[in-house]
Amino acid sequence: MKLSIIVPVYNVEKYLHECIESILSQEFKDFELILVDDGSPDDCGNICDEYATSDRRVWVVHKSNGGLSSARNAGLDIATGEYIAFVDADDFIAPNFYSRAMQAIRQEPDLDLVEMPVVVYFNRPDKKIYSPSVTETVRGKENIFATWIKNKGYLHAYSWNKICRKSLYDNLRFPVGACFEDTYTTPQLLEQCQAIRYIPYLNNKGAMQTGAYYYRQRKSSITTATSYPGFKDAMTHHLELFARTRMPLLKKKTRNIYYLHLMNFFITMLRCKEAAQPENLPFAEECMKQLKGFRFRMISLLKAKLSLRTKLKNLPLALFGPEFHCFLYTGKWIKSIPSEQTNEAKP
Numbered sequence: 295m296k297l298s299i300i301v302p303v304y305n306v307e308k309y310l311h312e313c314i315e316s317i318l319s320q321e322f323k324d325f326e327l328i329l330v331d332d333g334s335p336d337d338c339g340n341i342c343d344e345y346a347t348s349d350r351r352v353w354v355v356h357k358s359n360g361g362l363s364s365a366r367n368a369g370l371d372i373a374t375g376e377y378i379a380f381v382d383a384d385d386f387i388a389p390n391f392y393s394r395a396m397q398a399i400r401q402e403p404d405l406d407l408v409e410m411p412v413v414v415y416f417n418r419p420d421k422k423i424y425s426p427s428v429t430e431t432v433r434g435k436e437n438i439f440a441t442w443i444k445n446k447g448y449l450h451a452y453s454w455n456k457i458c459r460k461s462l463y464d465n466l467r468f469p470v471g472a473c474f475e476d477t478y479t480t481p482q483l484l485e486q487c488q489a490i491r492y493i494p495y496l497n498n499k500g501a502m503q504t505g506a507y508y509y510r511q512r513k514s515s516i517t518t519a520t521s522y523p524g525f526k527d528a529m530t531h532h533l534e535l536f537a538r539t540r541m542p543l544l545k546k547k548t549r550n551i552y553y554l555h556l557m558n559f560f561i562t563m564l565r566c567k568e569a570a571q572p573e574n575l576p577f578a579e580e581c582m583k584q585l586k587g588f589r590f591r592m593i594s595l596l597k598a599k600l601s602l603r604t605k606l607k608n609l610p611l612a613l614f615g616p617e618f619h620c621f622l623y624t625g626k627w628i629k630s631i632p633s634e635q636t637n638e639a640k641p
Contacts, residue, residue, distance in 0.1 A: 310342075547598060557608070561624055
């Protein structure tokens, strides 16, 4: 079996048929489809069983509800394919999605991971496309990581638009109970890769002939409904990732852009009412300590390729530092841990 496709299923009865049909109708046929019924309260479990009865490529796992990471891990535990792919059960994929990816692997057998384009699907005529500009193969661990950061991969660290060797998951699983789990796992996948390829979006006239993953953005989705606990998880993952960006291949301006993203994310977290509660203040203080460890200068802001509006928004950060900047946008003054009590990181 060449490819194992894992689909966590929970409370998506309305979308499940479209998702499964888009997978079973793929041009590429050498795959197994693992449907993980994560204790879904609707009819999803029965729908999965019906597909398993009608198509020998479909396998179903029924388990008690444990969340997205738990369901993905359950699929990984029984997957037999040489390569792994994920699809969320409320999304769907173009007919040639896997054929394009697997063709790239046939052309370059040393590829450990292939990243495909994404269409953010709003159930409306408008759409947003994430795609590399050209087909590109990147080799070497440090070069792979540096290229990913330069291309702002942390903004789209999705698991479901990537096809990778199953062996990359031999010692890796998704963090159970955490939100934004892909921000945790994707960098660890990249750290193991020696060669990856980015495949761009094909703007063909046929709406589904693009080789793209169609991500359905819903009001009830985990990403759009996340509150303080989710932001805390994501901030933890991002700070760990940012700490690893001190490397010769990464230019300071690239780190500056990531730092601004971190500051914006931190401000969003602070705007949650839970952030100022006594039990959560130590985490906010720790974040502030780490953010203060990176000096963002006025000259960096002026040289950055940002819109005038974005530069004006971040002017307080460059002039007065992260504490005042955060207070200005949230009204919450986060007293940082004194530097003499910690080994503060230097940029």
